[in-house]
Amino acid sequence: MAWSLRKLPTLSDRQFAQWSTLLEERTGIHLVRQQRTLLESQVSIRMRELGLDDYDRYYVEVTHGVSGMMEWSTLVDRIAVKETSFFRHRPSLEYVRRYLQNKINNQQLPGSFDVWSIGCATGEEAYSLAMVINDCFELAALNPYYGITAVDISTTALTKAREAHYSARKLEEVKPEEIKRYLQHCDDGSYEVVSKLRERVCFTQGNIIRPDCMPHVKVDVIFCQNLLVYFRRWLRRDILNALVDRLKPGGLLIIGLGEAVDWEHPKMHRVSVDDVQAYLRDEREEQ
Ligand SMILES: C[S@@+](CC[C@H](N)C(=O)[O-])C[C@H]1O[C@@H](n2cnc3c(N)ncnc32)[C@H](O)[C@@H]1O
Structure with missing residues (x-):
């Protein structure tokens, strides 16, 4: 099966805690347990794009060095909710x-x-x-x-x-x-x-x-x-x-x-x- 179609495993409780803590420490965005699917889908889509299938390995990549900072910026773009409109309120x-x-x-x-x-x-x-x-x-x-x-x-x-x-x-x-x-x-x-x-x-x-x-x-x-x-x-x-x-x-x-x-x-x-x-x-x- 092609990389892009292969389904990644679900995030374990430990991995969800690790990724959501990173997100909160770096952006303030606090995900509740119900938003686990949002995090999981965005992280896994990005991993598929990179040809990765291991959340822990991707975590190490995202948290290390200059390339990690750039990768983090791409990932945050995917996770942050950007809904808006003119004269919204x-x-x-x-x-x-x-x-x-x-x-x-x-x-x-x-x-x-x-x-x-x-x-x-x-x-x-x-x-x-x-x-x-x-x-x-x-x-x-x-x-x-x-x-x-x-x-x-x-x-x-x-x-x-x-x-x-x-x-x-x-x-x-x-x-x-x-x-x-x-x-x-x-x-x-x-x-x-x-x-x-x-x-x-x-x-x-x-x-x-x-x-x-x-x-x-x-x-x-x-x-x-x-x-x-x-x-x-x-x-x-x-x-x-x-x-x-x-x-x-x-x-x-x-x-x-x-x-x-x-x-x-x-x-x-x-x-x-x-x-x-x-x-x-x-x-x-x-x-
Ligand atoms: C839902 S939008 C709100 C847009 C607009 N203010 C409105 O009310 O329509 C939230 C925005 O906050 C940005 N955001 C999230 N965390 C942020 C942070 N720590 N610092 C600056 N912007 C952040 C997101 O990227 C997103 O574009």
Whole structure:
């Protein structure tokens, strides 16, 4: 039987524990026992591609040397869930709009308006943020500096994000007037994000569980949705605490609804809006 068709043995309990621990230590992604099939199928598909049939031998390859690091990156691309779409949670994006409009109206704009989209997957979230921010500045006839740094652990997702080409299926939540202004219909039926938005978004590889590797700047908005949900509660809390230090005073943090139910921080207060989980960093802080 050809290599590609041969079925690999199932992961033993020990092997599942070994592989899932490696995944969690390196990415924060915590797999529960029910996700064993996901791990097993992705690891075994990759092993078949490499002509391997021994999970333990592949484990040694993945955990050693530079080639192991490159192989790990390929494997993570396969395991991480990258589901996303434009305006996936519109209320959160509309909250960013209100936040920026208030700053413009109260003449509180900083020198530059800086945003992070963390766990940006294939870029739809970052471009949705760019649409909202561009709307605000155009409405106010302002042309200030703004930039979105979009971070993900998956290099293939980032490549797709930089290409900025999307199928109509990803645009279901985009309003017709937004499509008209910000997306160009291509001959093959796909849509391309217009260059004035593309040039505002910088996609970069990063790992949220190593916040020190994130750019050492302070930003106005941190948008992080549908990522923390894959982590254990203590890790979600540690990450959120680290992100607070990356916000400018008065900065806004938005996560997915219910992704950190009981998180509190002395420098942050939760915004009282039902359908958005947002926190503002205090403007004035005790030294
Ligand atoms: C389900 S997608 C969410 C995409 C988008 N934020 C949304 O809400 O539609 C989760 C993304 O987080 C990325 N990811 C997983 N672990 C990560 C980590 N430790 N650091 C950065 N990104 C990570 C995955 O590669 C994936 O693209």
